[in-house]
Amino acid sequence: MNLNLEKINGCSVLFIQEERIDAHNSEELKEYILHLIEQGENTIIVQLERVRFIDSSGLGALLSGYKNAAAKSGKLALSNVQPQVLSMFELTRLNRVFEIYVDLNEVFDNET
């Protein structure tokens, strides 16, 4: 899976460089996020601009990250969620669980 990690304003921003998250690559995403949390990253933003499709396993991988970050008093939020991907969060009510930002500017405006 193509992922880029950048440190911006003290946050770990994970850019997902794939159009699709499904059961073929979601396990890798889940493990990657878990590894970040274990390394002590406690503010993770998953930037989903490139992602056009997500399935239940992809939602599960992000939810796993959210729960594990919260368990360590950290947070995992989302940004740049495309409309059809967002509709999957709405259908499963996960939009009420995650903080979802329009873009990274909104993330950092919020931080200050």
Place this chain on the structure above:
Amino acid sequence: MKPKACNADIQVDVIIPTQTKYLDLIGSIGERIGKELDDFSGDREALAYHLNLVLTEATTNAIKHAYNKPEDTVRISIHIQESELNIKVYDHGQGFDLETVPMPDFDHPKEGGMGIFFIKTLMDSVTYTRQGDCNVLEIIKYLK
């Protein structure tokens, strides 16, 4: 007078090895078919995404329930006839009881169990039955 154009009969049959790398292929076929359904009066982009999702979830399910034999396959059959879209996914696994799959608990979300929820929510009819040496997940969407 020309008859009103209607969705032609389309039948697509695909057989894949039980490997998740083929999910993109199967989902993409569903998405393309969704975009071609000129008669569908609803949101065709949403339908295309939903078909991609439902085929991805159903195929994932079939792969997960399959026995781990390298020669095992999943067969996916998509049939559009008049205003009905019919998807059948055949697996050779031990099967499961569709009725006992719980609905997700939205107040305490869990990682698993959302796939069948998507299929049941986005489509009009879902059944899972034993046919000979296969299980068949049959999904129907009415194209009004």
